[in-house]
Amino acid sequence: MSEIVLKVENLHTSFFSRQGEVKAVDGVSFFVREAETFGIVGESACGKSVTAMSIMRLLPEPSGQIVEGKIILEGTDLVPLSKKKMRAYRGRMISMILQDPMTSLNPVYTIGDQIGESVRLHQALPDNMVEPEIISSLRLLKIPTPETMLGNYPFQLSGGMRQRVVGAVAMSCRPRLLIADEPTTALDATIQAQYIALFQDIQKKTNVAIIFITHDFGVVAKICHRVGVMYAGKIVESAPTREIFKAPRHPYTSALINSVPRLEHKDERLYSIEGQPPSLLNLPPGCRFAPRCTVATGVCREEEPPEVDLGNDHTVSCWRVK
Amino acid sequence: MADVLLEARDLTKHYPVTRGILQRTIGWVRAVDGVSFTLERGKTLSLVGESGAGKTTTAKAILLLERLTSGSILFEGKDLYRFSRSELKAKYRPRVQYVQQNPWSSMNPRMRLRDIVAEPLTANTTMTKKEIRQRVIELLEHVGLNAENVDHYPHEFSGGQRQRIAVARALALNPSLVLLDEPVSALDVSIRAQIMNLLKDLQEKHNLSYLVIAHNLATVRYMSHDVAIMYLGQIVEYGAAERVFEKPLHPYTRALISASMLTLPEDEVGQAQQIILTGEMPSPLNPPSGCRFHTRCPEAKESCSRDIPQMVAAGEKHMVKCHHYHS
């Protein structure tokens, strides 16, 4: 088993607003190994993006705060770090890719400048070594004619190419952990397939650990080794990808998978989950999924279920699973 | 004889690209280039393709939000461009409605729910206020919404609820055809199933025809009777959904299906390998010569860059535009 790069322990992140405390992330724990891709799947407002922002310590202040928990990156807990120390980590040890390629790049700077910014900030290289370093990042993302690309501006590139440049910026300092927040959602299906294959290649070459946030199960199946399913601020099930699809243990996981139409055959009728996710200001007592769960029992509505370890990296939080 | 509601013949839309003070036309964006299809009453036809394929432009042309460069749209056998303005308002508009992709921007944020759903009625009928109110409540219940909230504003509803409101509004005038532009892609995964099920139920109940614009193949398979795969302004494969998905003939269709399958890497052993296309969709300003797909086609031959393929029949209710297929 390769070593663990990131370990998140009991993370609690809340937003403090006039209406009260929004518990966006309420006790989330997971880990990611070297050269492994951990997927975080969930619907809107489940807390997946907030988890990513918490790890990067990029929460909007003063309303967003990490209230409790540890984020241990290769032995160092990131939560108590000062802003200055955290900046040294960002870009160098951890990096992030966001969803919208159209706005992730600064339109008035060239590609070379934008990748160069990261390189110059985090690596102490003599001036003549900076450009080759930038070009090697572009090559890693299989961007054609990297020398010409240096002088290009974002508006000259298509969405798929921009997302590759964003990837090049993120990988320019060869971080140990890459967080990708819905990077393929805005891309076309065939471009998405290219992009995913590219990231698998990069992972093989650099051993980077990846956290891949998405709501698309097709993407999860292709790129993730392990998956965590989030609902209303908690991870309800976490397992190797195969098990999540073939043998899900949490009712939400199976309901979610069943509500996605499959291309392999024509579904007669899709399963649809009744109701809506709970408001994070006003969480129901007990298991958060209980109001919508078809197999909920009495204890489900009273107490939150503990996390059960089923072995083989498979954990579930459900009273029905022993 | 199939009951054809809408027929598109050779739809073409070219946008001029101008330059200079004198606005000289230096080129044409060939957004839609010779698209033909038929839609039967009570059935669903999906136009599938990636961005730049021309599906939105086609939809806009059918809704008369854009004017075609050439080609004709026949509604119940009559050419739309021959309808007079009053005929359009009386006979076309009420029968053809629109549900948009984005449930947040498709409603006036300053209008209350009851006014939003009532608008088609107030604009086209002479119903009294009381009758309209009655009908609005009927429509809301029909789509599974609680009629108590008629006085609320759009932002007070969730995405899924708003999409239901959009559907209620579309049904107000008892249309024959509803054009749905990516109706579920902006919604959460678990809500999508709710809306798709609702749409199917309504189709059965009212014998509605749907023209669906989509890029998600799995959604398309679930909802459609017929499907047209579009690439760079043209239809490359067209036919009954079951046939196209069971036996895809065009290399692009196969690539799309491969990209959309939910298969675990371990399961791929034994099945067809993943098809990953190189490059990106070329610009419609300058489409490739011959077959437009040849620049990315894993099976391209030399002749593919020269000769333009024709649409040929490939069995019952299945047509394809590719040199590799000989009937």
Added chain:
Amino acid sequence: MVTNVAVKPKRQYRGMTRWGRIFRNLGMLLPATILALLFITAIFAEWLAPFPYDETSLPERRMPPAWMEGGSMKHFLGTDNIGRDVLSRAIYGARVSISVSLLAIAITASIGTVLGIMSGYLGGRTDAFIMRITDIAMSFPALLVAILIAVSLGPGFFTVIFALSILGWSGYARIIRGEALRIRNSDFVAQAQVIGVSPWKIMIRHIFPNILNILIIGITLSIGTMILAEAAMSYLGIGIPPPMPSWGSMVADGRNDLDRAWWISTFPGILIGLVVLSGNFLGDWIRDKTDPRLRRL
């Protein structure tokens, strides 16, 4: 389990306390209060003013304000060169300023909004035509035109209104047109077109309610401009004719006495500045508050 609270959560961060809220809203409360006071003064001038605005008292002329040597509580802000009470004239002057400005704003905003919406939504030749007229209106020197009008029509209340309105609508037309253009491209407008709603109904029901934000901001910011414009006209002698006081004409009256009776010009001048500032601050505050890009938690 050992809890590791790395950052002390400020569960009640400063912005949320009661004082925090008041402080944040000060940007609105202060100017709004000032403008509200102005409004009340204008309406109840007869009851608030200790003296009629045209009552002269030559023995008491050029009396300094109450807190200075030689002043008295009878004439709190002093008297002008023919003994009229400055405070009373300032109070009546508020009525002039308010009525002229509000009327002029109402006229210019209405014309500008209608033209702007038509221009933005209908496009094509209508747009080109309206915008050319707007350009012409904007390029005329407003003050010269005002003088011309005053000279040809003779001074008076309606002359001033006319002079302020004839060109003032162009600013509104411009900004409303921009908003209308943006809204015209919205999904819900396309929806209305597909439903078969007529263009006029679309402009009234869909475009207009959504430009209200910009309109309100524009109106608030115009308060200052209009008051200043009216004051300028009155200062030059082409505004509201005497004996009705306008802050502008009061400033003009005290021009020659700046060295020995500075209060005649200064107090009306301060009032002008105060009201203009309040209008501007309020307009800025409204604009910031309604900016959709600022996410509020």
